[in-house]
Amino acid sequence: MSASASAPRLRLDPRQPAVSVAGTTLVVLALGLLLELGGRAEWWDVIPPLSAMFQGVAGLVGDAQFWSDAYRTGLEVAVSLVFGSVFGLLAGITFWKLPAVGRAFEPYLVALYAVPLALFYPFMIVLVGINVWSVILLATAMAAIPMALNTAVGLASMRPVYTKLGRSLNLSPRQMLFAVALPAAGPYLVAGLRMALVYSLIGCVAMEFVTAQAGLGYRIRYLYEIFDDTGMYAYILVVLLISVALTVLLGLVERLILRGRISW
Amino acid sequence: MNDTGIQITDVGVRFPSPKGTVTAVENVTQHIPGGSFVSIVGPSGCGKSTLLAVIAGLQKPTSGGVRVHGREVTGPDRHIGFVFQEDSTLPWRNVEENVRFAMQMGGTPRAEQQRRAQEAIDLVGLSGFEHSYPSMLSGGMRQRVALARTLALEPNVVLMDEPFAALDQQTRIFLGAEVRQIWSRTHQTVVFVTHDIGEAILLSQQVWVMSYRPGTIIDVIDVDLPEQRDASIVSTHEFNELHNRIWTSLQAESMRGFQQEEMSA
Numbered sequence: 001m002s003a004s005a006s007a008p009r010l011r012l013d014p015r016q017p018a019v020s021v022a023g024t025t026l027v028v029l030a031l032g033l034l035l036e037l038g039g040r041a042e043w044w045d046v047i048p049p050l051s052a053m054f055q056g057v058a059g060l061v062g063d064a065q066f067w068s069d070a071y072r073t074g075l076e077v078a079v080s081l082v083f084g085s086v087f088g089l090l091a092g093i094t095f096w097k098l099p100a101v102g103r104a105f106e107p108y109l110v111a112l113y114a115v116p117l118a119l120f121y122p123f124m125i126v127l128v129g130i131n132v133w134s135v136i137l138l139a140t141a142m143a144a145i146p147m148a149l150n151t152a153v154g155l156a157s158m159r160p161v162y163t164k165l166g167r168s169l170n171l172s173p174r175q176m177l178f179a180v181a182l183p184a185a186g187p188y189l190v191a192g193l194r195m196a197l198v199y200s201l202i203g204c205v206a207m208e209f210v211t212a213q214a215g216l217g218y219r220i221r222y223l224y225e226i227f228d229d230t231g232m233y234a235y236i237l238v239v240l241l242i243s244v245a246l247t248v249l250l251g252l253v254e255r256l257i258l259r260g261r262i263s264w
Numbered sequence: 265m266n267d268t269g270i271q272i273t274d275v276g277v278r279f280p281s282p283k284g285t286v287t288a289v290e291n292v293t294q295h296i297p298g299g300s301f302v303s304i305v306g307p308s309g310c311g312k313s314t315l316l317a318v319i320a321g322l323q324k325p326t327s328g329g330v331r332v333h334g335r336e337v338t339g340p341d342r343h344i345g346f347v348f349q350e351d352s353t354l355p356w357r358n359v360e361e362n363v364r365f366a367m368q369m370g371g372t373p374r375a376e377q378q379r380r381a382q383e384a385i386d387l388v389g390l391s392g393f394e395h396s397y398p399s400m401l402s403g404g405m406r407q408r409v410a411l412a413r414t415l416a417l418e419p420n421v422v423l424m425d426e427p428f429a430a431l432d433q434q435t436r437i438f439l440g441a442e443v444r445q446i447w448s449r450t451h452q453t454v455v456f457v458t459h460d461i462g463e464a465i466l467l468s469q470q471v472w473v474m475s476y477r478p479g480t481i482i483d484v485i486d487v488d489l490p491e492q493r494d495a496s497i498v499s500t501h502e503f504n505e506l507h508n509r510i511w512t513s514l515q516a517e518s519m520r521g522f523q524q525e526e527m528s529a
Contacts, residue, residue, distance in 0.1 A: 164348060169366050169369055170340045
């Protein structure tokens, strides 16, 4: 690989991109191989071979039902991510601007953070019914909490010299917020956004499991109940692929927002 | 009335504290002629930064007032530039964007921003680093960026609050000499706060010595050294004489401050 050939002992530096990519590939391949062989040799009887799962996924491409479920889940995740991030951001800014409000509400948010909010599903159903809104509301709440906490912490930990700089330049409160405070909190906002994405995905799929009549989560439960494991695993694989894709996408956004601050 | 320069009249600053009122600055009356370079030295905690903040309009004096170019200081003013001790570069902006920041916030037209930013960047010796981000620069270079940001505003008055205190000795002397050179070209009115006597003599035309709390100006020393000077001046007899004179006034104050801090601790 890229380790120097003249060295007597092979040293692998995990910070080198080639080494890191090779390492990840190796792990993924090994796990894939295990799943495939284990499934074929029937070391276990619940999980089908990986190739069967992929075949199932390939079969989904022409399946109108799949696209309608994927569309529904995608919509729920997108809407709850956007609403959750915006509400979280606004809440975080409010906590920072009005420390008294922050002190009053933050402990509840921190406590709620540790609560599996999906528990509130009966309440949601009573409130809005078994429909797309019960899922979106809950996932929005789940996404908003880490975003709010991260925003508040990020703004509060801004270096005092930036406040002095803003004062010495006579900045308006608006300029102070948009040109100084929010960019200064950038790394925290990105971390908050990452968590908001993860939480809205978890929230949507989990709520679909329990309350919905459509969506990828609902379909997984449905296939489970009719004993179609290959179909179920194909859907699980799709959800995994979507979450990996979204994480990669967010990584790109992170690079864009934090350019210059971290050496890549 | 003096129309140019800075007129400080009977300025006093008192802060409430748990142990009663702390008088940071008291009875300071001084005049700085326009275009001159004045340094303030004093023991730590003597209120020199507070006095500078009053001149900048960042701190309201409890009594007295400051006039800059004939105008009463009532709050921060874009004609008064401030360079902080801490690194104040914005890590999400590259050098050029950092230098343009203050002008951008003040609504300077974009073409004008770019022209003045480039001039300031050249002036502080950062040409070629326009597109670097602060994380790639040394502490000394970041302070140059902050200085360029202030100079690009073309302020009448530049206030510097121990701008090189966090840097190593060599970088400090080097940057000090550059500030002096820049000043000899722009001739803005500069007030420079430092605790380094050598730095004060090297840079300025006049040095004020401030006492420990309550901070008053206890000595004003004119620096009769050649206009064109560099770091080699520190080995001259004249420099040493000035250094000794300032140190003598400062020593007693530093001791007094030290004892008071010990007692209250």
